[in-house]
Amino acid sequence: xxxLVNKNSKVIVQGFTGNEGSFHxxxxxxxxxxxxxxxxxxxxxxxxxxxxxxxxxxxxxKATGADTSIIFVPPAFAADAIMEAADAGIKVIITITExxxxxxxxxxxxxxxxxxxxxxxxxxPGVITPGEAKVGIMPGFVFRQGRVGVVSKSGTLTYEAADQxxxxxxxxxxxIGIGGDPIIGTSTKEAVQLLMEDPETxxxxxxxxxxxxxxxxxxKWIKENGNKKPVVGFIAGQTAPPGRRMGHxxxxxxxxxxxxxxxxxxxxxxxxYVAESPGEIGEVMAKALGVDA
Amino acid sequence: MNIHxxxxxxxxxxxxxxxxxxxxxxxxEDALEAAKKLNAETGxxxxxxxxxxxxxGRGKGEVKETGSRGVxxxxxxxxxxxxxxxxxxxxxxxxxxxxxxxxxxxxxVAQDVYYPGDGQPKEYYLSILLDRATGSNVIxxxxxxxxxxxxxxxxxxxxxxxxxxxxxxGIQPYQARKVAFKLGxxxxxFKEMVKFIMxxxxxxxxxxxxxxxxxxVLKTSDDQILAVDAKVNLDDNALxxxxxxAALRDLDEEDPLEVEAGESGLNYVKLDGNVGCMxxxxxxxxxxxxxxxxxxxxxxxxLDVGGGANAQTVEAGFxxxxxxxKVKAILxxxxxxxxxxxxxxxxxxxxxxxxxxxxxxxxxxxxGTNAEEGAKIIDQSGLKVTSAITLKEAAEKVQQVLQNL
Numbered sequence: 001x002x003x004l005v006n007k008n009s010k011v012i013v014q015g016f017t018g019n020e021g022s023f024h025x026x027x028x029x030x031x032x033x034x035x036x037x038x039x040x041x042x043x044x045x046x047x048x049x050x051x052x053x054x055x056x057x058x059x060x061x062k063a064t065g066a067d068t069s070i071i072f073v074p075p076a077f078a079a080d081a082i083m084e085a086a087d088a089g090i091k092v093i094i095t096i097t098e099x100x101x102x103x104x105x106x107x108x109x110x111x112x113x114x115x116x117x118x119x120x121x122x123x124x125p126g127v128i129t130p131g132e133a134k135v136g137i138m139p140g141f142v143f144r145q146g147r148v149g150v151v152s153k154s155g156t157l158t159y160e161a162a163d164q165x166x167x168x169x170x171x172x173x174x175x176i177g178i179g180g181d182p183i184i185g186t187s188t189k190e191a192v193q194l195l196m197e198d199p200e201t202x203x204x205x206x207x208x209x210x211x212x213x214x215x216x217x218x219x220k221w222i223k224e225n226g227n228k229k230p231v232v233g234f235i236a237g238q239t240a241p242p243g244r245r246m247g248h249x250x251x252x253x254x255x256x257x258x259x260x261x262x263x264x265x266x267x268x269x270x271x272x273y274v275a276e277s278p279g280e281i282g283e284v285m286a287k288a289l290g291v292d293a
Numbered sequence: 294m295n296i297h298x299x300x301x302x303x304x305x306x307x308x309x310x311x312x313x314x315x316x317x318x319x320x321x322e323d324a325l326e327a328a329k330k331l332n333a334e335t336g337x338x339x340x341x342x343x344x345x346x347x348x349x350g351r352g353k354g355e356v357k358e359t360g361s362r363g364v365x366x367x368x369x370x371x372x373x374x375x376x377x378x379x380x381x382x383x384x385x386x387x388x389x390x391x392x393x394x395x396x397x398x399x400x401x402v403a404q405d406v407y408y409p410g411d412g413q414p415k416e417y418y419l420s421i422l423l424d425r426a427t428g429s430n431v432i433x434x435x436x437x438x439x440x441x442x443x444x445x446x447x448x449x450x451x452x453x454x455x456x457x458x459x460x461x462x463g464i465q466p467y468q469a470r471k472v473a474f475k476l477g478x479x480x481x482x483f484k485e486m487v488k489f490i491m492x493x494x495x496x497x498x499x500x501x502x503x504x505x506x507x508x509x510v511l512k513t514s515d516d517q518i519l520a521v522d523a524k525v526n527l528d529d530n531a532l533x534x535x536x537x538x539a540a541l542r543d544l545d546e547e548d549p550l551e552v553e554a555g556e557s558g559l560n561y562v563k564l565d566g567n568v569g570c571m572x573x574x575x576x577x578x579x580x581x582x583x584x585x586x587x588x589x590x591x592x593x594x595x596l597d598v599g600g601g602a603n604a605q606t607v608e609a610g611f612x613x614x615x616x617x618x619k620v621k622a623i624l625x626x627x628x629x630x631x632x633x634x635x636x637x638x639x640x641x642x643x644x645x646x647x648x649x650x651x652x653x654x655x656x657x658x659x660x661g662t663n664a665e666e667g668a669k670i671i672d673q674s675g676l677k678v679t680s681a682i683t684l685k686e687a688a689e690k691v692q693q694v695l696q697n698l
Contacts, residue, residue: 075530102503103528110428110460110461153576154575164684182425207576217426236576238586239585239591240582247595248575249530251579278577
C-alpha cells in the first residue's frame with residue numbers, strides 16, 4: 001500500500017539518457033524500482049541501461065503501460081516535460097529539476113490538474129516507499145521500512161529525519177519530498193492528507209521552512225481533521241534574515257506569516273509536536289508514539 | 294534579482310507605462326546637465342533628486358556624511374548641483390539598509406510631477422506579485438498611496454483591493470476596470486488607470502518578474518496616471534531568457550563575498566554571527582544555522598555546497614568563510630547520501646592543508662554512507678579539526694568550542 005509509489009508502479013524516466021537521468025535511473029533500478037523505460041526526444045528506438053528509450057511520453061505509455069514518471073529534464077524544458085507526461089496519461093509525475101521559471105510552473109500546474117495527474121516537486125528529492133520503490137535521488141539505505149510517513153520541502157533534511165527515525169527504532173512508510181520552489185504541485189497539506197488516509201502510516205513527520213503558507217495550512221487541516229495521527233513538525237530557518245532567499249527559490253521571508261516563529265506557533269496551536277532542534281526529530285517522534293528511543 | 298528605480302522605470306516605459314521622467318547621473322556635474330535636459334524636454338523647473346540604491350525608505354533615510362535625505366526636491370539648478378553633491382558618494386542609511394548603510398553611486402534627476410492644476414494630485418498604491426497560496430499573480434491596489442502597504446493591510450485591510458489573474462488566461466480588461474473603479478476614479482483618470490494597469494501587467498509578465506510595486510502611482514493635477522517610484526523583483530531562474538534584464542544586475546549592490554561564492558557555484562548568504570557553516574542542501578543548511586543558535590552561537594552565514602560536495606567545493610567554501618573576520622569557529626555538516634563521507638572527509642583534510650594556517654576550531658559532522666570511516670580520517674589527520682556523527686553530537690561540540698573562546 002503506502003502512498004504515491006509502490007512495487008507496482010511502472011516508472012519511466014524523462015531525460016533518461018542525460019547525466020543526472022542516467023545516474024539516478026541506474027540507482028533506482030538497483031534499488032528495485034520497476035523502471036520500464038525512458039524518454040529522450042530523438043533517441044527513441046534505442047536501449048539505455050537495458051531499458052527501451054522512447055521519443056515521446058505517449059509512445060512510452062502505449063508500449064509499457066507506465067503510470068509514473070520522474071523528470072530530470074533541464075529547467076528551461078521541464079515544465080513542457082511535465083505537461084507532456086500529464087497529457088499522455090501519467091498519474092504521478094515527480095519532478096527533480098531545480099530552477100524552473102515560476103511563470104512556467106504557474107501554467108503547468110493548472111494544466112496537469114485538469115488532466116487528473118498528481119505532481120510532486122519540482123526541486124525535490126522525489127518519493128520513496130522503502131522496500132518497494134524509490135522514485136527519486138535519495139540514498140535508499142537511509143530509509144528503513146516502517147510506519148512513519150515523512151513530508152518535506154528539503155532533501156538532505158529528509159535524509160536526516162529518516163536516519164534519526166531509524167535510529168529511534170522506527171521506520172518509514174513513504175517519504176514525500178514536496179520541493180522548495182514557490183509553486184509546487186503538491187502542498188504540505190495535500191501530502192499530509194495522503195499519509196493521514198494511509199492505513200500503513202501511524203505517524204507523520206512534517207518538515208518545512210520559511211516562506212509561504214503551506215505549513216500553517218497543513219497544521220490547521222490536521223486539527224480540523226481531528227489530529228487522527230501524531231504529527232511531528234520541524235521548521236528550518238529560525239535564524240534566516242527577512243528578505244533574503246536561503247538557497248531554495250521559495251525560502252524567503254516576505255511577510256510576518258512567512259517566518260519560522262509564526263509557523264512553529266501555528267503548529268503548536270494545532271496539536272503538532274514541534275522539534276525545536278533538527279537533531280531531535282527522531283526523539284520527538286519516539287515520544288509522540290510512546291516508544292523508547 | 295533586484296534592479297534600481299531608474300532601470301525599472303526604463304522597463305516600464307518600454308511597455309507603454311507612463312512614468313515620472315528622469316535622467317540618471319553619476320556626478321553633480323552630470324546631474325546639472327541632466328536637470329537642464331529635463332527642463333528642455335518636460336518644462337519642469339523643480340527637480341526631484343533620488344539616490345539609487347537597492348533599498349526602500351530613501352525619502353526618510355539620511356546620508357551619514359552630510360545629513361541630507363536620500364530623496365530631495367531641488368527648486369533651482371543651483372540646488373541640483375549642491376544637493377546632488379551631498380548625496381552622491383555618501384552613505385545612505387534607511388530602515389532597510391541596516392546601520393552600515395549603502396554607498397550612493399548614482400542619482401536619478403526626475404521631473405516634478407506634483408505641479409498645480411485644475412485637480413488635486415493624489416497618490417495611489419499598485420503592485421503585481423506572485424501569490425504563492427493560489428499559484429497565480431495578484432494585483433494589489435489601494436487609495437493609500439505612498440504609505441507602507443504592510444501597515445495599511447494590518448490596520449485597514451478593507452482599503453486593500455485584490456484581483457487575481459488566471460494563469461492560463463492572463464489579465465482581462467474587466468479586471469483592470471474593476472480595480473480602477475474600486476480606486477474611485479472617473480472620467481479621463483479612470484481610462485488612464487485602466488491603461489496603466491494593463492501595461493503594467495504586460496511589463497510584469499514580459500519580464501518574468503515576481504514583484505512590481507509602484508508606490509506611489511500618481512494622478513496628476515491634469516488627470517495623468519504616472520509611476521513615481523518602482524520596485525522590481527525578477528525571477529532569477531528566468532534570467533537566461535531575459536538577457537537585457539540580466540544585464541541590469543549591479544554587483545556594487547551585492548556583498549562581494551556572495552558574488553565570489555556565486556562564481557564558485559556556491560550558494561552563500563552573509564550573516565552577522567561568529568560561527569561559519571558549510572552544509573549540503575538548503576534545508577539542512579538553514580537547520581544547521583538554527584542549531585548553531587541553539588548551541589549559544591550566532592550563524593555567520595548560510596552556505597549550501599550542493600549535491601556534489603568534493604575537495605574543490607569544500608576549499609572554495611573554506612576560503613569564503615575565512616574571509617569574514619567575525620568567524621571564530623566553523624561547522625561543516627554534510628549528510629553523505631550518494632556522496633560518501635570518507636571522500637568528503639579526505640576533501641576536507643586536503644582543502645585544510647591546501648589553505649594552511651587555519652587557526653580557528655573546525656567541527657566536521659559527517660553522517661550517512663561510510664560515516665565512521667569519515668570520522669576516522671578527520672580524527673587521524675592531526676589537524677585542529679573535531680569530528681562528529683550525529684547532529685546532537687555536533688551541537689554539543691559547537692557549544693564546547695564556544696565556551697572555550
